[in-house]
Amino acid sequence: MLNLSPTHWLLAFILGLLLELCLGEPKRFHPLVGFGWLASSLERRFNLAHLSQIAGQSNWHNILRGALAWLLLIGASLAAFALLKHFIGWWADALALWFALGARSLFEHVRAIARPLSTGDLVAARLALSRIVSRNCTELDDTGIAKAGLESTLENGADAIFASLFFFALFGGYGVLLHRLANTLDAMWGYKTVRLFHFGRIAARADDVLNFIPARLTALSYTLLGHCRSAFSCWQNQAPLWDSPNAGPVMASGAGALQVSLGGEATYHGEIHSRPELGCGPVPTAHDLQRGIVLVQNGPVDRSFIRRLIMDAVNQPQHGGDLQRAVSAYGGDLADWIDCSSGIAPWAYPLPAVPDHIWQRLPDQDHALLLAAQNYYGCEHLLALAGSQVGIALLPKLRPACRVAIISPTYAEHHWQWQQAGHEVIAITSKQVDKYLESRSIDVLIVVNPNNPSGQHLSASTLLSWHEKLVLHGGWMIVDEAFADCAPAASLLPHAGKAGLIILRSIGKFFGLAGIRLGFIACEKQLLEEIKQALGPWHISGPAQWAGQIALSDKAWQAAQQQRLLANQESMIDTLSEAGLAPSGSLPLLHWCPTPNAKALHSQLAKQKIWCRLFDQNNHQGLRFGPVAEHQQAQFKTRLIAALSNPTMVL
Numbered sequence: 001m002l003n004l005s006p007t008h009w010l011l012a013f014i015l016g017l018l019l020e021l022c023l024g025e026p027k028r029f030h031p032l033v034g035f036g037w038l039a040s041s042l043e044r045r046f047n048l049a050h051l052s053q054i055a056g057q058s059n060w061h062n063i064l065r066g067a068l069a070w071l072l073l074i075g076a077s078l079a080a081f082a083l084l085k086h087f088i089g090w091w092a093d094a095l096a097l098w099f100a101l102g103a104r105s106l107f108e109h110v111r112a113i114a115r116p117l118s119t120g121d122l123v124a125a126r127l128a129l130s131r132i133v134s135r136n137c138t139e140l141d142d143t144g145i146a147k148a149g150l151e152s153t154l155e156n157g158a159d160a161i162f163a164s165l166f167f168f169a170l171f172g173g174y175g176v177l178l179h180r181l182a183n184t185l186d187a188m189w190g191y192k193t194v195r196l197f198h199f200g201r202i203a204a205r206a207d208d209v210l211n212f213i214p215a216r217l218t219a220l221s222y223t224l225l226g227h228c229r230s231a232f233s234c235w236q237n238q239a240p241l242w243d244s245p246n247a248g249p250v251m252a253s254g255a256g257a258l259q260v261s262l263g264g265e266a267t268y269h270g271e272i273h274s275r276p277e278l279g280c281g282p283v284p285t286a287h288d289l290q291r292g293i294v295l296v297q298n299g300p301v302d303r304s305f306i307r308r309l310i311m312d313a314v315n316q317p318q319h320g321g322d323l324q325r326a327v328s329a330y331g332g333d334l335a336d337w338i339d340c341s342s343g344i345a346p347w348a349y350p351l352p353a354v355p356d357h358i359w360q361r362l363p364d365q366d367h368a369l370l371l372a373a374q375n376y377y378g379c380e381h382l383l384a385l386a387g388s389q390v391g392i393a394l395l396p397k398l399r400p401a402c403r404v405a406i407i408s409p410t411y412a413e414h415h416w417q418w419q420q421a422g423h424e425v426i427a428i429t430s431k432q433v434d435k436y437l438e439s440r441s442i443d444v445l446i447v448v449n450p451n452n453p454s455g456q457h458l459s460a461s462t463l464l465s466w467h468e469k470l471v472l473h474g475g476w477m478i479v480d481e482a483f484a485d486c487a488p489a490a491s492l493l494p495h496a497g498k499a500g501l502i503i504l505r506s507i508g509k510f511f512g513l514a515g516i517r518l519g520f521i522a523c524e525k526q527l528l529e530e531i532k533q534a535l536g537p538w539h540i541s542g543p544a545q546w547a548g549q550i551a552l553s554d555k556a557w558q559a560a561q562q563q564r565l566l567a568n569q570e571s572m573i574d575t576l577s578e579a580g581l582a583p584s585g586s587l588p589l590l591h592w593c594p595t596p597n598a599k600a601l602h603s604q605l606a607k608q609k610i611w612c613r614l615f616d617q618n619n620h621q622g623l624r625f626g627p628v629a630e631h632q633q634a635q636f637k638t639r640l641i642a643a644l645s646n647p648t649m650v651l
Contacts, residue, residue, distance in 0.1 A: 004093060008090035008093075009090070009093070012093035013168065017097070030099070035077065039184070046068065065199065066201060069199075081096065094173075101165075107297075111401075111403060111424065112128040116440075118473055125142075126145060129145055129149055134187075142285075146284040147284055148266070150258075150262060150284045150288055153289065154222070154295075155251060158218035159211065160183075162217065163211055182203070183210070185203040185206075215249055219252075222254045222256075225298050230257070231254075238252040239252040251263075254295060258281075258291055261282065262284070294400050297401060317412035317416050322341070337611055338611070338635065340628050341612050341613045344514050344626065345589060348513055349511045349550075351513075351547050351550065352550075354546065358546045361542060362538055363544075368549045369548050370382065375552070376552040376553075377491075381525065382521070383521050383528050383532060384519075384520055384540055386540045388482060396420070397421055401423055403424045405433070405436055405446070406418075406425065407448070408620075409427075409454065409617070414446050433445065443476070444476045444478065447478070447480070448479075448482070449463065450483045450484060452624075453585075454585045459490060460491070464495065467501050471501075476500050477502070481504060486566070496522035499524050501524070502527070507552075510565075511551045511561070518547070572628065575633070575637050576625065581623075581640075589627060590626055596621055608643045610643065613626075
């Protein structure tokens with residue numbers, strides 16, 4: 001690792017990957033842009049291909065000049081890196097890894113090809129493709145665009161990502177910089193044109209040598225993670241026919257893993273090249289570009305390195321209801337605290353004793369539970385889950401890598417789970433949705449309605465109009481209705497079964513039964529079957545199904561619960577407003593109080609043994625309060641006023 005201790009190597013590795021994940025490639029002043037300018041300038045001065053024939057100089061003369069230019073550029077760059085490393089230490093290694101990696105940029109470029117291609121906009125697809133390939137794109141049809149995009153995805157998975165990680169693992173910043181610069185010079189000088197055939201020979205051979213092992217490791221990962229038998233067969237039989245000793249194994253195994261056909265004729269620098277066929281099966285489509293991204297992501301490129309070493313090190317979203325954490329941080333016993341950190345009703349449905357046979361038999365999905373749920377929700381297209389969280393975690397795994405927009409701020413698990421699964425996730429406001437839908441720049445829209453924590457309501461007509469635009473290009477709209485029991489008018493459950501519409505419901509909050517872990521998902525029949533197969537048998541406990549069926553069937557209790565929660569909502573609004581913390585949004589099960597001093601106020605409340613939910617992010621700072629039972633309301637008001645009366649508190 002060249003002068004890096006194991007600790008510093010790990011720190012540089014994690015920081016470099018975090019910079020790549022969060023920022024992607026630098027938009028301005030990218031070092032490789034400057035390096036490319038130097039390479040072009042040096043090539044013009046050193047490459048005498050147009051003079052060699054006139055002066056009678058041998059081709060070896062120009063080969064040597066190309067080698068000297070290569071050594072000068074690489075040597076000077078490594079010397080400059082050594083100087084930087086002298087001043088900032090291992091931070092230089094982290095920066096080198098960031099500059100060398102190209103995962104986020106690659107995936108963004110490929111998605112920019114796939115979106116217009118999927119809708120038949122070949123002009124936009126060709127333009128996006130021209131930004132990542134050197135071949136002539138102006139006359140490519142949809143198949144040609146998909147082929148070129150997929151070939152670039154597979155090859156760059158090896159060159160721009162896997163090999164960079166490989167050389168950083170062995171030699172730290174020096175290794176990753178050497179590889180990236182050598183790969184750049186090959187991309188600029190390694191063509192077999194009249195001008196570069198001899199001058200760029202050393203650059204091409206150096207890249208072949210450096211990428212020999214990483215290319216085969218990449219091919220192995222494609223083989224293991226795709227259709228193994230066809231990938232291995234294509235690698236063994238087709239890769240030797242390809243001109244490049246490294247691109248052949250990578251693209252042959254990738255094409256076989258995806259079971260599509262690549263290769264064939266392509267035009268480079270005005271010349272038509274007949275290339276061997278790679279892979280097997282049909283020609284690729286826009287959907288296969290998404291599959292190619294997933295194949296690259298699922299290899300050591302993304303999951304093994306980034307997911308294990310980065311995502312697991314990042315804190316998962318925090319949730320309300322974690323009262324034990326409050327006790328550990330601020331003391332007292334559990335009984336001393338008023339817990340309004342979750343949106344769970346403090347009046348749980350009064351369940352009878354669980355019969356013995358419920359404990360004893362295997363928990364096949366209970367038909368009585370499904371009938372009770374269909375009656376309660378007014379919807380037939382339902383599947384029971386072990387809590388709606390199961391659906392939130394499963395849905396990202398059922399769709400190829402895509403761009404997901406989430407109306408934010410909202411329940412953080414949606415963002416976390418889709419990001420964990422390798423999708424590009426963006427946070428938007430409800431006012432921005434139409435803009436993204438009109439440009440067809442998102443594939444999945446996630447809406448929590450009513451929203452947690454803001455309490456925002458969106459009408460059913462608004463949601464349906466968004467869904468109609470999404471479904472035109474195979475998109476999904478996921479509506480999380482965890483807080484909709486007290487606001488049934490805006491529910492989309494009457495429209496369940498429409499293609500691309502997915503609705504999540506929870507039993508835990510309204511019924512006060514969070515501990516039984518029961519929820520439902522409503523969507524089209526084919527997707528319901530896919531989810532059912534993914535979950536397998538016995539995924540919901542027998543007692544949970546038994547309890548859910550009883551609670552969902554009790555209309556009288558549900559009506560009384562509605563009245564209790566509405567009365568409690570009015571009381572909470574009055575109490576919070578009287579204390580100077582008037583909610584900007586309110587539901588029967590939550591109250592959103594934005595304040596720039598949220599963190600300090602949360603601490604003061606905790607010292608008074610009130611535990612609420614803190615949101616302390618740049619774009620939204622505030623406190624969310626859940627309902628407080630009648631017997632604690634007087635005490636809650638006294639403690640709340642005491643916390644807010646602290647002279648340091650500025651709301």
